Amino acid sequence: MHVLEALGVALLGFIHSVSAHGYLKSVEVNGVSYLAWQVGQDDYLTPEPARYVRRIHDNGPVPDFTSKDITCNVGGNIPAKGVVPVNAGDKVKLKWDQWGSSHSGPVMNYLADCAGSCANFKGDTGTPWVKFDQMAYDTTKTPPWGSDFLAKQGASWTVTIPNIKPGEYILRHEILGLHVAGTRMGAQFYPACVQIKVGGSGTKSLPAGVGLPGAYNPDDKDGVLVQLWQVNQGQTNYTAPGGPVRTI
Ligand SMILES: *[C@@H]1O[C@H](CO)[C@@H](O)[C@H](O)[C@H]1NC(C)=O
Numbered sequence: 001m002h003v004l005e006a007l008g009v010a011l012l013g014f015i016h017s018v019s020a021h022g023y024l025k026s027v028e029v030n031g032v033s034y035l036a037w038q039v040g041q042d043d044y045l046t047p048e049p050a051r052y053v054r055r056i057h058d059n060g061p062v063p064d065f066t067s068k069d070i071t072c073n074v075g076g077n078i079p080a081k082g083v084v085p086v087n088a089g090d091k092v093k094l095k096w097d098q099w100g101s102s103h104s105g106p107v108m109n110y111l112a113d114c115a116g117s118c119a120n121f122k123g124d125t126g127t128p129w130v131k132f133d134q135m136a137y138d139t140t141k142t143p144p145w146g147s148d149f150l151a152k153q154g155a156s157w158t159v160t161i162p163n164i165k166p167g168e169y170i171l172r173h174e175i176l177g178l179h180v181a182g183t184r185m186g187a188q189f190y191p192a193c194v195q196i197k198v199g200g201s202g203t204k205s206l207p208a209g210v211g212l213p214g215a216y217n218p219d220d221k222d223g224v225l226v227q228l229w230q231v232n233q234g235q236t237n238y239t240a241p242g243g244p245v246r247t248i
């Protein structure tokens with residue numbers, strides 16, 4: 001292969017991966033923007049920049065969603081330096097760099113109580129993850145898939161912080177792309193762990209949650225090992241993994 005050809009192929013591959021995948025780029029609360037780990041940039045900065053979302057390796061999906069990489073994506077689940085200040089009832093806008101419409105699937109949002117500082121919390125054992133917001137496949141909406149809806153909203157998603165007691169939590173925001181999920185382990189999970197500090201006078205504790213890893217079963221034919229087209233054509237009902245949305 002000639003050098004120019006090789007360059008062209010590499011460039012095409014790059015363009016393809018950029019157009020196909022995405023990552024959570026920033027978080028906005030009460031008009032203030034907080035940066036996530038910037039893929040392709042922050043790895044090269046010294047000292048490590050203060051970010052509010054745990055570092056991730058790249059903009060692709062988690063290769064093994066049964067491993068501890070599913071908790072906070074591939075990147076070591078290293079505590080971020082920053083914590084986003086929020087109050088119960090605040091709206092948190094989660095902004096992706098971009099999201100491709102071919103990657104249809106649910107958008108899921110979880111909370112875990114760091115039980116103190118998130119600097120000492122990984123959330124990769126036990127069942128700390130409480131799903132509090134989700135859009136899976138809803139035929140009353142246009143478009144019906146959560147991720148397509150997110151794309152339509154300019155690659156962003158907004159959640160409202162429930163009336164939970166003050167303290168530090170991880171807001172785990174995730175897209176699941178189902179375009180190749182019909183192949184075992186083909187489901188593409190894109191999680192992001194935002195560190196938040198909840199103020200205010202909320203009183204509620206989180207209910208029991210699910211384990212991540214643990215809750216995503218490669219053989220789950222309702223939510224993980226699914227043919228996207230069969231759902232789109234009404235041949236199969238879809239139920240997102242991770243259990244139902246919990247009322248907090
Ligand atoms: C999907 O669920 C609805 C409501 O429960 C039911 O009427 C329908 O038969 C189901 N469709 C399939 C393909 O299982």
